[in-house]
Amino acid sequence: MGKVTGFVEYGREAPERRPVTERVNDWFEVYQDFPEDKVRTQGARCMDCGVPFCHTGCPLNNIIPDWNDLVYRDRWRAAIRVLHATNNFPEFTGRICPAPCEAACVLGISEPPVTIKVIEKTIIEHAFREGWIQPEPPARRTGKRVAVVGSGPAGLAAAQQLNRAGHSVTVFEKADRIGGLLRYGIPEFKMEKRVLDRRLNQMIAEGVEFRTNVHVGRSITGAALQKDFDAILLAGGAEQPRDLPVPGRELNGIHFAMEFLPQQNKVCEGDQVPGQILATGKNVVIIGGGDTGADCLGTSHRQKAASVHQFEIMPMPPNDRAPQTPWPLWPLQLRVESSHEEGGIREWSMATASFTGDENGRVNKLHGIRVGPAPKFEPIPGTEFTLDADLVLLAMGFTGPVKSGLIEQLGVALDARGNVAADANYATNVPGIFAAGDLRRGQSLVVWAIAEGRKAAEGMHRHLVNADTFVAGHA
Numbered sequence: 001m002g003k004v005t006g007f008v009e010y011g012r013e014a015p016e017r018r019p020v021t022e023r024v025n026d027w028f029e030v031y032q033d034f035p036e037d038k039v040r041t042q043g044a045r046c047m048d049c050g051v052p053f054c055h056t057g058c059p060l061n062n063i064i065p066d067w068n069d070l071v072y073r074d075r076w077r078a079a080i081r082v083l084h085a086t087n088n089f090p091e092f093t094g095r096i097c098p099a100p101c102e103a104a105c106v107l108g109i110s111e112p113p114v115t116i117k118v119i120e121k122t123i124i125e126h127a128f129r130e131g132w133i134q135p136e137p138p139a140r141r142t143g144k145r146v147a148v149v150g151s152g153p154a155g156l157a158a159a160q161q162l163n164r165a166g167h168s169v170t171v172f173e174k175a176d177r178i179g180g181l182l183r184y185g186i187p188e189f190k191m192e193k194r195v196l197d198r199r200l201n202q203m204i205a206e207g208v209e210f211r212t213n214v215h216v217g218r219s220i221t222g223a224a225l226q227k228d229f230d231a232i233l234l235a236g237g238a239e240q241p242r243d244l245p246v247p248g249r250e251l252n253g254i255h256f257a258m259e260f261l262p263q264q265n266k267v268c269e270g271d272q273v274p275g276q277i278l279a280t281g282k283n284v285v286i287i288g289g290g291d292t293g294a295d296c297l298g299t300s301h302r303q304k305a306a307s308v309h310q311f312e313i314m315p316m317p318p319n320d321r322a323p324q325t326p327w328p329l330w331p332l333q334l335r336v337e338s339s340h341e342e343g344g345i346r347e348w349s350m351a352t353a354s355f356t357g358d359e360n361g362r363v364n365k366l367h368g369i370r371v372g373p374a375p376k377f378e379p380i381p382g383t384e385f386t387l388d389a390d391l392v393l394l395a396m397g398f399t400g401p402v403k404s405g406l407i408e409q410l411g412v413a414l415d416a417r418g419n420v421a422a423d424a425n426y427a428t429n430v431p432g433i434f435a436a437g438d439l440r441r442g443q444s445l446v447v448w449a450i451a452e453g454r455k456a457a458e459g460m461h462r463h464l465v466n467a468d469t470f471v472a473g474h475a
Contacts, residue, residue: 006044012112043072057104094121104328135205152180154437155235157453184262217406248355288395298339308344316348425459
């Protein structure tokens, strides 16, 4: 490494979040700029650890020590080439990935880990400013046509890889804009959509065709897609939300998170949304303590909710890494997102027993109880409570892909968890049909989606040209 003693000389430093009083009044990203000289110093903290566990902590197997060292040496152009060798979209992961690489950092055994995520984001932003990110269309076309169903991170990664390998790629998206959860699931304050749009512009210039407002399985049948394309990638995500079957669930004012979040993203895009679900002036209860729940929390703050409670059925994690998740595993520990800093009441070991409403059929009360630990979550007598609730947002995760429509039409097999089953080459039981991302592995991280898309593209390429190698060029 360029600075062998860097991890001894320098401490961890990361960008600060903008003041709460400022950021809750806009939809811009919460983090302040971080000077590149400080980023270079952070790159110097990457130690000559011998076995870089960050490689395996990252599902993309990013070559992290190499680009850390290049940043320290002020070799930004070389750094972006190394970064793009494994990751098509570091501007996405550098913003919204929870950084399992940092949890596996060897320095993290005894000291705060290297700020890998910050360095990654700075590399790609430097490259965009310098004009180094340009369209890279293939030198020749193979004559093979590929359909990608779903334009989230898995579908986009596969589309870019397959297009650069010379195949003609068409991406189908049922929504009115490209991006999947990147577009309509991630709030603007976590990733402004200009970041997505500039990468899509690159892909369009490279020859990828995008078709919006096309719900494959409804407006186009699976059979029609099989007839028109040589191979199909299913990358539609795990869109079946986990419901809460308790008395009163049918009341108005109880919504899934993915009914609530996309509407605000549409408004941020400049759309009019008649009857928009709004937290403004309401007592909001968010059921679910994960990332989606935090997104609902931050959105509720910006919509000026009267109050917000966030409930999680699991017990409160410890402040530091739990003993049952030792390094280099992803740690069980309390995480405080930017949305939690902004207000609201966060409660643990809470279960919802029922909802009641007013004479108009609208929810106005949540009835709950505290529970014991998993897996039984036994109710604790005497802890019953009632809470005012004008808007309830269900953010309890997803149970897998929607089965009706395309999946049923194509006849692809499902695994024991209800996801689309695929082999090591990401091929399903139906010849020519592949699967990747949350639709194949269940709900997961953006970094896993990109990794799945890249690997599926490799399997599809070998199927299409009967080749043993795969070269798709740089991102």
